[in-house]
Amino acid sequence: MRPYHPALVILHWLLAILVPFLLLFGADLTLRVHLAxxxxxxxxxxxxxxxxxxxxxxxxxxxxxxxxxxxxxxxRLIYLLVFGVVATGLGIVLQGNLIDVMLNHGRLPENFSALPSLQAHQVLTSVLLIVLSIHILAALFHQFVLKDAVFGKLGFAKSRED
Ligand code: HEM
Ligand code: HEM
Structure with missing residues (x-):
């Protein structure tokens, strides 16, 4: 089993912290931090x-x-969903005129929660949460039940040459 490139390993674990953090606490963060x-x-x-x-x-x-x-x-689905979430997030900024709201301390538009991009963002974040939960369970199943040392590919333990 061939391991991933070290840069991919580092990025995987960095993203494995950032994405669930934003999925779970995204709605409670300030808009600026969320966008950044x-x-x-x-x-x-x-x-x-x-x-x-x-x-x-x-x-x-x-x-x-x-x-x-x-x-x-x-x-591939994880990549697609993440890019979909980011694209719809940018869509909310444009449709909701959020640059102006942030720069001029303005109010969110009346129809903010009805914006199609916000609704799409909500649907995609929910699907991403489900898919990532399955991803994590599948990884744990491989590692601890099938014992095929899949974590070795992402930097844990020595990878097997088979
Ligand atoms: C505790 C949490 C996680 C564990 C244990 C885990 C484990 C793994 C493992 C073992 C692989 C390699 C699978 C293989 O190549 O056969 C993998 C790949 C991958 N993981 Fe995770 N993962 C976790 C969280 C996440 C999160 C939160 C994301 C999303 C941001 C993510 C995105 C990906 C992607 C996109 C790949 C495929 C990489 C590629 O082929 O380019 N993982 N993960
Ligand atoms: C993978 C990256 C992202 C994740 C996981 C994420 C997650 C979330 C979540 C969980 C919510 C709350 C949805 C709800 O109300 O039920 C949300 C709302 C929102 N997101 Fe994201 N988001 C991401 C990227 C972005 C980006 C790139 C932007 C804009 C550039 C953005 C802009 C927004 C806005 C404007 C809201 C509405 C905030 C509000 O209701 O106060 N998001 N996001």
Whole structure:
């Protein structure tokens, strides 16, 4: 099982803290902090994707059992959902005129909660929360039930050469 590039490992764990944090506490943060973190996550995911393409794939693509191949579309779905959440977040800023609200201490528009981009952002963040919960359970299942040392690919323990 081939490990990920060290930069991908660091970015995975950094994002594994930032994304759940914003998912769980996003609504309680100030708009400025939320926007800054959200845009940073989008940028870090783009950088991760760039490094991923230039350093090659990890062991998923050498998966032996057909069910393990599900990891490929599942990981693509995580990327898609994160970019969807960031894009709809930027959509809220534009549709809700939030730059003006932040710079001039203005009020949110009357129809703020009805903005299509906000509703899409809410739906996508809920789906992302579910998909990431499954992702974490699947990783733990692989590591501790199937004992295929999947964490080795992300920097924990020595990876197996098989
Ligand atoms: C405790 C939490 C987490 C654990 C234990 C975990 C574990 C793992 C493991 C073992 C892999 C490698 C799977 C493989 O290549 O076969 C992986 C890949 C991945 N994880 Fe996580 N993960 C966690 C949280 C997250 C979070 C919160 C995100 C989203 C931001 C995330 C996004 C991804 C992505 C996108 C990949 C695929 C990487 C690629 O192939 O480019 N993970 N994770
Ligand atoms: C992966 C990154 C992001 C996550 C996980 C995330 C998560 C969330 C969550 C959980 C909410 C609360 C939804 C609700 O009311 O039920 C929210 C609202 C919001 N998000 Fe994000 N967000 C992200 C990125 C962004 C970005 C990039 C922007 C804008 C540039 C943004 C702008 C907003 C705004 C304006 C709201 C509404 C705030 C309010 O109701 O007071 N988000 N986000």
């Amino acid at each position: 973190l959200g845009i940073a996550i989008g940028g870090l995911f783009l950088i991760r994707l760039g490094i991923r393409f230039t350093t090659g794939a990890s062991g998923v693509h050498e998966a032996k059992r057909p069910i393990d191949r599900l990891a490929i579309p599942a990981h």
